[in-house]
Amino acid sequence: MKIKLFEFGDLFWVPEFYHAFLRRFMGALYKVFGYHKMWLPELNAFIDKAGGTVLDPCAGSGFVNELLIREMGKKDIRFNLSDFMIDKNPEFRKRINSLGDDRIHYLEQPIDVLKDNPDFRCPKIFINSFHHFDHEQVSQIFKLNLPHGDDVLVLEYCDNSFMAYVSMLLGPLVAMIMLPFITERRLLLVTAIFTYLIPIVPLMLLWDGIVSSMRCYSNRELKQVLASAGFEDVKVTTTFRRNLLYPAGVTAHHIEAPKAE
Numbered sequence: 001m002k003i004k005l006f007e008f009g010d011l012f013w014v015p016e017f018y019h020a021f022l023r024r025f026m027g028a029l030y031k032v033f034g035y036h037k038m039w040l041p042e043l044n045a046f047i048d049k050a051g052g053t054v055l056d057p058c059a060g061s062g063f064v065n066e067l068l069i070r071e072m073g074k075k076d077i078r079f080n081l082s083d084f085m086i087d088k089n090p091e092f093r094k095r096i097n098s099l100g101d102d103r104i105h106y107l108e109q110p111i112d113v114l115k116d117n118p119d120f121r122c123p124k125i126f127i128n129s130f131h132h133f134d135h136e137q138v139s140q141i142f143k144l145n146l147p148h149g150d151d152v153l154v155l156e157y158c159d160n161s162f163m164a165y166v167s168m169l170l171g172p173l174v175a176m177i178m179l180p181f182i183t184e185r186r187l188l189l190v191t192a193i194f195t196y197l198i199p200i201v202p203l204m205l206l207w208d209g210i211v212s213s214m215r216c217y218s219n220r221e222l223k224q225v226l227a228s229a230g231f232e233d234v235k236v237t238t239t240f241r242r243n244l245l246y247p248a249g250v251t252a253h254h255i256e257a258p259k260a261e
Contacts, residue, residue, distance in 0.1 A: 004134065005211045005214070005215070006211070007132075007207070007208045007211050007212065008204040008207065008208055009022050009208050010132065012088075014204075015190075016187075017187045017190050017191050017194070018191075018194075018201060018204060020183075020184055020187055020191075021175075021179070021182075021183055021187070021191050021201065022205070022208075023060070023061050023063070024182045024183065024184070025175050025178065025182060025205070026063075026064075026128075027061075027063045027064075027182075028178055028181075028182045029174075030063070030064055030067055031067075032245070033243075033245045033246040034243070034245065034246075035157050035243070035245075035246045035250045036064055036067050036068055036071070037071055038241040038242070038243060038246075038249075038250045039068070039155045039241075039250060039252055040068070040071055040072065041239075042153065042155070042239055042252035042254060043068060043072070043125075043153070043155070043252075044072060044074070045254075046123065046125070046151065046153045046254060047072075047074065047077060049123075049151065050122065050123040050151065052074075052076045052077050052078055053077075053078040053080070053122050053123075054077075054078070054079060054080070054122060054123045054124065054125050054153075055080045055081075055082065055111065055120055055122050055123070055124050055125070056079070056080070056081050056082070056124070056125045056126070056127060057082045057083070057111045057112075057113040057124060057126075058082075058083055058084075058113070058126055058127075058129035058132070059081035059082060059083050059092075059106070059127070060083055060085070060092070060129075061089070061092045061095075062081050062092055062093075062095070062096040062104070062106055064127055064128070065079055065081055065096075065104060065127065066096065066099065066104060068127075069101065069103050069104050074103070075103070077103040077104075078103065078105070079103055079104040079105070080105055080106075080107055080120070080122075081093075081096060081104065081105065081106045081107065082106070082107045082109070082110050082111040083110060084110045084112070085110075086106070086109075086110050087110065092106065093106035093107075093108070113141055113144075114137055114140050114141065114144075115144075116144055121145075121148050121150060122150055123145075123150045123151045123152070123153070124141070124145055124150065124151075124152050124153070125152075125153045125155065126152070126153070126154050126155065127155045128155065128156060128157055128158075128212075130154040130156065130217065130253075131156060131158070131212055131215035131216045131217065132215070135225050135228075138217070138222075138225050139225050139228060139229040142225070142226060142229050142231060142234075142255065143229055145257065146231055146234060146255070146257040146258065147257075148257070149257045149259075150257055151254065151255060151256050151257050152254075152255040153252065153253070153254050153255075154217070154222075154251075154252070154253040154254075154255070155250070155251070155252050156216050156217075156250065156251045156252075156253075157246075157248075157250050158209065158212045158213040158216050158248075159213060159216050159240075159248070159249065159251055160213055160214060160215075160216050160218065161213075161248070163242075163247055163248040163249065164213045164216075164248045164249075165210065165213055166248065167209075167246070167247075167248035168206065168209030168210050168212075168213055169206070171205055171206065171209050172201075172202035172203070172205050172206050173202075175195070175201070175202060175205055176195060176196070176202060179191060179192065179195055180192075216251070217253065218238075219236055219238040219253065222236050222253055222255065223236055226255070231258070233258065234255060234256065234257070234258060235255075235256045236253060236254070236255050236256075237253070237254040237256070238251065238252070238253050238254075239251070239252045239254075240252075
């Protein structure tokens with residue numbers, strides 16, 4: 001069974017200044033360490049196979065999707081975004097849709113990936129979000145997509161490994177250094193107080209990072225879930241890459257839908 005632990009970044013009652021800082025911190029990490037670029041070979045191959053149209057149903061702010069689109073340089077792409085929190089954060093949709101880039105679009109309504117959505121039957125991409133689903137939910141995602149020929153691509157910056165945990169331990173220190181440069185001005189005072197004077201934010205970041213790493217799926221675990229869902233012959237291709245700036249590395253799992261007979 002997958003470990004059932006909460007992450008502060010998922011809880012609605014957690015003050016907005018933490019959510020806002022977490023989003024900006026993650027965005028800064030993408031820019032500084034460039035680990036999203038290490039996903040590009042798998043993402044390009046996935047979109048080529050998909051025919052250009054894919055859905056990220058847990059896109060959050062959409063910032064990493066925007067970075068990936070810029071790096072890909074492809075023209076024939078339709079990157080649809082959705083998220084269950086979009087009603088609470090409509091500014092995410094507004095920002096993405098104001099980019100003027102036809103390749104990326106935030107849908108007006110959230111798409112429940114655990115329910116059948118005939119209008120959005122297409123290959124799915126999960127960027128740093130798949131570890132939030134337990135085994136039963138992952139099984140449901142596979143049952144709703146694979147029989148229709150829709151592949152699933154799982155991209156994670158964390159992993160259940162020693163180096164990943166070392167990276168998460170260093171995360172709060174990096175956050176404390178970056179805070180003055182990335183925090184919204186209106187939230188700077190309260191965020192600084194709960195970072196430097198009362199170090200709640202670093203502790204929350206540490207908890208969320210460790211829990212995320214513990215929850216990440218391995219190739220073996222994905223195959224076990226697939227087998228329990230009746231997909232014993234489904235191919236799972238796992239790729240791991242690291243660079244000097246991010247030695248903990250990133251993972252890509254491509255779950256390929258069985259070919260129609």
